[in-house]
Amino acid sequence: TVKPTYLDRLEQIYNHQILEALESLGIVGIKLKDVQLSHIQDIMNYNLLSGYSYSTLKKVHNFLKNVFEYYGDDITRNPMRKYRFYNKETVMEMQESLIEKRTVAMEKIMRLKVAKKEAKRKNKNPNAEEPNSIHITEEEYKLVRMTLKSKDALDDIHFFNKEEID
Numbered sequence: 001t002v003k004p005t006y007l008d009r010l011e012q013i014y015n016h017q018i019l020e021a022l023e024s025l026g027i028v029g030i031k032l033k034d035v036q037l038s039h040i041q042d043i044m045n046y047n048l049l050s051g052y053s054y055s056t057l058k059k060v061h062n063f064l065k066n067v068f069e070y071y072g073d074d075i076t077r078n079p080m081r082k083y084r085f086y087n088k089e090t091v092m093e094m095q096e097s098l099i100e101k102r103t104v105a106m107e108k109i110m111r112l113k114v115a116k117k118e119a120k121r122k123n124k125n126p127n128a129e130e131p132n133s134i135h136i137t138e139e140e141y142k143l144v145r146m147t148l149k150s151k152d153a154l155d156d157i158h159f160f161n162k163e164e165i166d
Contacts, residue, residue: 010063017060021046024146032071037079040064044083046146048095049102054088061085098143105140112136 021043022028030039047060061083068078086094112134 009059013056013059013063017047017050017052017056018043018063021146025142032067035068035079037082040079040083042142042146045098045143048091048098049143049146051095054091057091058085101140102143105136105144108134108136108140109144 019028022030024046025039025042027039043064044057044060047057052060064083065080068080085091115134
């Protein structure tokens with residue numbers, strides 16, 4: 001028999017670690033058969049950046065692994081077979097690295113917002129930094145986006161297309 005506390009924990013993992021990540025990434029309605037390795041990595045990065053413990057991250061990993069194993073006959077590929085979960089020390093290093101990268105990205109985005117505002121008032125401030133001189137990579141944008149609760153927080157950052165990504 002399955003204990004009710006075990007089912008409660010699975011529901012919490014789904015609601016707080018999986019669903020929140022999917023919402024933040026804008027892929028809530030994705031079908032299981034369409035999930036790729038990059039989606040798994042994004043879900044795990046979201047949880048790393050959210051500061052969850054190694055134990056919680058391991059539970060998220062196991063939850064995803066079990067879902068894909070259970071539905072294995074219904075999907076042609078299992079992205080969890082390619083995802084490698086690391087030991088505790090490596091996970092903690094990855095978490096620290098992602099947080100540092102996010103901090104740098106946030107600083108660049110804030111500089112970009114200021115530069116865009118100043119560019120509108122360029123006649124008043126000819127020494128203002130040009131928005132085009134600040135390059136935000138898609139990875140940096142994603143790191144910031146996945147940790148913001150408000151979907152509107154980056155709405156005015158519509159600057160990156162393939163030519164503008166580093």
